Amino acid sequence: MHKIIIDCDPGHDDAMAIMTALAHSGELELLSFCTVAGNQTLEKVTKNVLKLEEYLDLDIPVYKGCDHPLLKENKPQPAAHGESGMDGPVLPEPVKKEEAISAVEYYKQVLKKEEKVTIVALAPLTNIATLLTEAPECADHIEQIVLMGGALNGGNINKYAEFNIWHDPEAAKIVFDSGIKVIMAPLEVCYAGGILIKETKRFEREGKVSKLVKDLFDFYCRYAIDRGWDKTAVFDLIPVLYLLNKDLFTYKKGHVDIVLDGEDTQGQTVFREGEGDHIALIDADREGCMKIFFDAIDRLDQRYS
Numbered sequence: 001m002h003k004i005i006i007d008c009d010p011g012h013d014d015a016m017a018i019m020t021a022l023a024h025s026g027e028l029e030l031l032s033f034c035t036v037a038g039n040q041t042l043e044k045v046t047k048n049v050l051k052l053e054e055y056l057d058l059d060i061p062v063y064k065g066c067d068h069p070l071l072k073e074n075k076p077q078p079a080a081h082g083e084s085g086m087d088g089p090v091l092p093e094p095v096k097k098e099e100a101i102s103a104v105e106y107y108k109q110v111l112k113k114e115e116k117v118t119i120v121a122l123a124p125l126t127n128i129a130t131l132l133t134e135a136p137e138c139a140d141h142i143e144q145i146v147l148m149g150g151a152l153n154g155g156n157i158n159k160y161a162e163f164n165i166w167h168d169p170e171a172a173k174i175v176f177d178s179g180i181k182v183i184m185a186p187l188e189v190c191y192a193g194g195i196l197i198k199e200t201k202r203f204e205r206e207g208k209v210s211k212l213v214k215d216l217f218d219f220y221c222r223y224a225i226d227r228g229w230d231k232t233a234v235f236d237l238i239p240v241l242y243l244l245n246k247d248l249f250t251y252k253k254g255h256v257d258i259v260l261d262g263e264d265t266q267g268q269t270v271f272r273e274g275e276g277d278h279i280a281l282i283d284a285d286r287e288g289c290m291k292i293f294f295d296a297i298d299r300l301d302q303r304y305s
Ligand code: RIB
Pocket: 009, 011, 012, 013, 014, 038, 039, 122, 123, 124, 148, 156, 162, 163, 164, 235, 236
C-alpha cells in the first residue's frame, strides 16, 4: 500500500490518472489533492479537481498550491486543455470548496504526521520546491516523488523540454537536487505507454465514468487527430501505472540536470546514465498499461452504476 498525495493541474490526463488511482484504493491510499498553476491558472485547475470530486462523489481534501512559478511567468496551455483547463465535459459548478490552508502548509503538517508518503507529481513542481525551501526537514518524510516530467530526446514545449519542467525549471532543479528518491516519467515513456485513437472509442458506451472519459478524450485527442497520429500519450497516467505495476516499465538510473534558461533549452532534462540515483522510465508495455487503465474505468463504471 502506498500513501499518496496527487499534486496536479487538471488537465485531461491528470483527471484520467486520478480516476485510475481511485479505482485502486486497495493499493493506493489517496490522502489528498494539491493543485498548482500549470495547464491553466490555479483557480481553474482547482475548480476542475472540485468538479471531478463532485461528479465522482468523493470526499478527498483539496489544497490550493502556488499560483505562479518560482521565477518564471505563468504559461497556461489552452491549446492542449482549453480555456477551462479541462474542456469537453460539461460539469456543474462545484459546491465543494478547497480546504482553508494552502497546499504547502498542508504538506508541512501531513508530512510531520505521516511516516512515509509518495508524492505523485503530475504538474509543475512549484509546490514541492516551495515546501523543500521552507521546510527542508520534510524531505525525510517523503518516501519518493513519482513525477510526469522531462524529455530525453526532444520536447513538447520547446526543442528540448517537457511542459511541467519548462513551466518552473527552478522548482524542478530544487526537487531533483533534493536527494529525495525521484522516479521520472519523461515524454518518451508516456508515448510508449500511450493509447491508440481507435481504443478511445471503447468509452462510447453506458457508464457514468466512461461518459466522462469519452468527453475528455473527445477534446484531448484533437491535437493528435489534427496531426494524423493514430496514438496519443495520456502523460499523467504513467506515474500511477508505475506505482500499480513497476514491471510494466524498463528504466535507467542516472543523474538529471535541469537547464534553467534558453529559448530551446529552458526546462531541458539532461540525463547522464550511471552518474546518480534518479530513475528515468525508458519504455513501457503498452498493452499492459492500457489494460490497467481500461479495467480501472470499468471498475468505476460498476461503482457508480
Ligand atoms: O507535458 C505533459 C504534462 O503537462 C502533463 O502533466 C499535462 O497535464 C501537462 O501538465
